[in-house]
Amino acid sequence: MSSWAWMEGWITAAVLMGAVIGAVVIGPMSDRFGRKRLLLLSAVIFFVGALGSGLSNSAELLIISRVILGMAVGSASALVPTYLSELSPAKIRGGVSTMFQLMIMTGILLAYISNYALKGVSGNWHWMLGLATVPAALLFIGGLFLPESPRFLVRHDNEAGAREILGMINDDPNSIEAEISDIQLMAKEEKQGGLQELFGQMSRPVLIMAIGLAIFQQVMGCNTVLYFAPSIFVAVGFGASAALLAHIGIGIFNVIVTYIAMRVMDKVNRRWMLNFGAWGMGISLVLMSVGMILAENAHIGFGKYLAVIALTVYIAFFSATWGPVMWVMIGESFPLKIRGLGNSFGAAVNWAANWVVSLTFLPLLSFFGTGKIFLIYAACCFLSIWFTSKKVIETRGKTLEQIEAELLHRVHHLEEEG
Template sequence: MPSYLREASRNPFVLKISLLAALGGLLFGYDTGVISGALLYIKKDLHAGDLAQSWIVAGLLVGAVVGALAGGRLADLISRRWTLLISGIVYVAAALAAAFAQSSGQLVAARMVLGLAVGAASAVVPLYIAEHTPPKIRGGTVSYNQLMVTVGILVAYLIDFALRNVGSNWRWMLGIGALPGVFLVIGMLFVPYSPRWLMQKGRRDEAREVLRRTRRGEDVEEELSEIESVLAEERSSGLRALLRPSLRPMLVIGIGLAVIQQVVGVNTVVYFSPTILTYTGLHANDAIAQALSVGITNVVFTIIAVLLLDLVGRRALLIAGTIGLTVALLTLAAFFAFDWKDSAPWVALVALVLFIASFAIGLGPGFWLMISEIFPLGVRGSAMAVCSVFNWGANFFVSYYFLQLVDGIGKAWTFSLYAVMGVVGIVFFLTKVPETKNRTLEEIERDLGAPASGTNTREQTA
């Protein structure tokens, strides 16, 4: 039995908490996957041109930027748990509004509201899971969020495929998206508050009870004292605290991971994989069918990442995965540059599968996991929110301009540009990103330069 599964099986309560919280990943996963297929029919039904299509995709991302920032703040104010529950309710209402939209404008507005929920959940789910999970299994367990994202994408691809010949199919595709929100709301009714949030609020006895259930056989009092010590060192919290010089190296790592995860073009592949496959000469229905292989690969390799993150480490998988996706992007660029559509049409699909497999093993779970580990407790919610904002902002920029780039500089140069970003990412990971496996969140804080109380005081009075 792999070491992660052996350790995880000893703590079923943590697994239950993590899986229920990770339902928040379904919000983004389903909506991301479903729009890729629905877009092929929306553009005909609502007469949406390239600009309208770009906004239909990117509307969610605009909302997600605001949602991520608000989610981090709400997580500190009302708890991680209640923030996720509210996100689920908002998502249900917005998904139904999108299904009944009568114009491109209405659909864009509904997807912006969807984005509020998706952005908030994306910032809070990894934080919530990390704060419940022992160090030995934290890498795999926090990555349940990314696993749920990939499951949501695959389910959406399957629904797109099943409904491809049904009348008003895109409305059904979008309407079924309300279900992940329902699942999240129900799930949050059965999970406890984060022990670190409880300690922030002075509710030590409640925090002790939660830790006793998530740290079987371990010294709960020692961990409570460690959390309390870190809280005492953090004299300020929130966005202003992130400007302290001592936190800048951590913020550079977090924002760098956030931006690189998107500028390699992952969501152009996820949002537009059927569209990309139509560039190879496939009919829309056939393109949706072939896109299923991308969704299946995403899930399989995310499961592999869950098993490897606590064994191999985060940094090694980040580097290996980014090398793989850069090779895939160069292959796609060559496919379009040399017009292999007739002589080797299968190359494009192989490149897409290699790309998504490499992303799923490295940058996919690696970003969300590491930003839940590297920041001090007093600013963790705000810091993750800022990183999520940069992530969603880069997602918007790349997704919105994909079709315009293809029209402006061509398919080959577009994928070549993404490959260059992959090279930048490899250099960044080699030079800036530390390894964080098998270490408590408090140990990581101190090793990355989290200030002692005396330093903290000097910085605030400067």
């Protein structure tokens, strides 16, 4: 491997490495300092990382800047699902939390568009990376006007502030008082948790659930499929420029499907969505693999088009199910005393799994070949159905305190069986 190829690998992996670090560090801090303050801090780190990436004049400086950028990405991925779940009423919490994934898809689409618009500009990669300072600045400005999480305020003895914030999102005084009482009850029964509580027996069911969801979302191959999409379009016959436009089309499709998922998130059971999505993605990956094998080995032209159709269907299933649902469920499942720490750990596992999948993709591609590699990801999709059926609880329509009580009941049930 050439020195530049090695350096290019580090540049690619730098964001993922930083994301793991950011997700791990931010959790304990968010339980102590609050979600809002650390979102503002994440925006500052975003800005510094993006500016450094855009101004980098060496590979080493670019790697450092992208690690910093990754730390902001990891921090936000741990903070935002927690913040949205704690701020939202139970009846619309799934839809509100799905906005996190919708904004991710929108950001990816804007990146596709800016990359296409700048493809002929001299030194375009500096502009592509530096433009990320704009959303970072907007995040900071918008974050100044955000309320703090009412559950964080109750835990830190600011019930008046929590009541005021709940009043902004709920016009029923009785409902507000009932929610305050539920939060107070859970907060009084629990002390601030740390690693001992996170990995203790009382948290084991939710920890297993979070780890499994975080890992399966990545080993289903979502990022590798998106990475490989332009190559599939070129293989079908698109020119390089047309393939970039097709990539924009995928981005638009992603946003539309994720928006639909946001609208139905609180009308359909979460576990059903996960299993439905896993079946759809698994079958799509098998068909995509068959199409690519036919096109490559049997030289059957239809195989290319089958691969493109299957790729599109796969993206639809992922964007509507596992893409948003994983973040929603991790954000709403951990007990209040370790919610920040738990969501931080779940996000870190997800980014670590992302890094492992990215690291192993090219070696697996070289060993198995273009078509067969996707059968591995299909197998992971089918395996996730067993995991979801056995280890994941249903959370739709329940308050965070009801979810916590159900998980506590499951722990006691396991203790009695043991």
